[in-house]
Amino acid sequence: MYKGRFAPSPTGPLHFGSLVAALASFLDARYNQGTWQVRLDDIDPPRHDRSSFQTIPDCLEQHGLFWDNDLLLQSRRKETHEFYISKLRRAGRIFTCTCTRTTLGPLGQCQSDCPEKRHGQGSIRLHLSDATEPGFTDLVLGPQIPTVMPKNFVMKRRDGLIAYQLATAVDDIDEGYTHIIRGSDLLDSTFRQMAIHEALGKLSPRYGHLPLVTDSLGNKLSKQAGAQAVDETRPVANLRLALDFLNQTSPPSAAKSVGDVLNFATEHWRLNQLNQG
Template identity: 60%
Template sequence: MIRGGATDLIYRGRFAPSPTGPLHMGSLVTALGSYLDARSHGGEWRLRIDDIDPPRQNKASFESIPFCLESHGLTWDGSIILQSQRREAHERALSKLRNAGYLFACGCTRATLGELGACISDCRDRIDIEGSVRYRVPNDVPDLFDDLFLKKPRVSSLPKNFIVKRRDGLIAYQLATAIDDLDEGYTHVIRGGDLLESSLRQMIIHQALGRLSPKYGHLPIVTDQSGNKLSKQTGAPAVDLDTPNANLRLALGILRQPNPPKYMDCVEDILRHATINWRRDVLAF
């Protein structure tokens, strides 16, 4: 079993959205869950914008995301961190992993990839390849890990290898986030349950670098009426900034937290009540 190594004595958490559009209810729930878990433990809460995929980015969201958080009273500590500023650290980590024998270049196209998008051809044995850079997942990776909320989180399947640097030269999300979460000193990573498998990939990278992972907590996934996960890609509507109190109450309900008394009519009071009454044990899904 891979264990999160950080202690509960100190707490530094974060919310790390990609700037691909305005926040929707699913991302507000994640922001609120990570904020409340941090604040209820007397912890810091940082905001990092994961802007390492320019083709998918939306310029306006660099302003709309912080504005939306502030409108809901979700104020972060320190200045906003931009993941794109960390390129050198990402390259250094790639060098370390490459020297330790974890990486190989892959020239496969989408059509030739195997199950779960893994390279299954002989790329690993060739030295003449221009393409993406992949991380070779060790054979003995367990599929269970400790979670702050879930009893026994099980990752159904992990590919044999995955991309850490793309064919177009951009650093892949898994690598960048694994490294930044270590270097920025987060003790706790609270994120959506759809990222369970990503957490495991990132823990495997931490392990390969000989570093302790943060503790992970996965929150319930927010779905629409047809049961599909809310996401920017599927056109989930932006959070309505005219109704912050109602939005927070709805998000608290999704997180199965007590509803603050009706007379509380500002975000500060609602958040104060929610912080005092925050419960982890109801979050298992």
């Protein structure tokens, strides 16, 4: 049974790029008669914009992107995250790193003897086994291997906050998602999250990475770079633009409501058409 999700961080209102990711993951789930959930990845409070806990779900609803079951909050799953960290510890896959930012090597990896020492305070890191050969076949992009991959990376930060990679890797398998459709900006994260799944002895979901929406200068749209919020007063026009970006068949002009557009788009959804623009 297909189970998909959209998992934005609550760092600001949805911009066009995040609407595209939400729509694509929604349509792929609906086309495959699956379920679709929304999870706010809210484990990094300093980066949060409180109002987006409200504006993101509201914006999705305005666009007819209704999720199944309750809205999920990643921050409520800390016990699960800790549980999996203890599993990694028992499996001998993590170590405590006391390096400072200046002593870490390229890609932010620990390259000192931290794995051999048994000291207390520091960040907790996963080390990849030599047998790990990261790579997978992306549902949109085809075969993928990482250009660079660190030998170890953070699972839990020195300040006690769970790292995004661990939380997301754990939540995605623990919630049983089968398909993850998201922006290509997360491709590097996917290799790391799959390494965490492997270390836990779990199968990863299938992944599909969407082309990135860029501004007129070719820069990725991002909340950090102040991308404009989606104009919620014109949801039908926004959906049409997003479908066009996703290289999908345009709904007929007779499709005037959000529901009409989504029904047509679900019926005509072609994930493999994305890369043939």
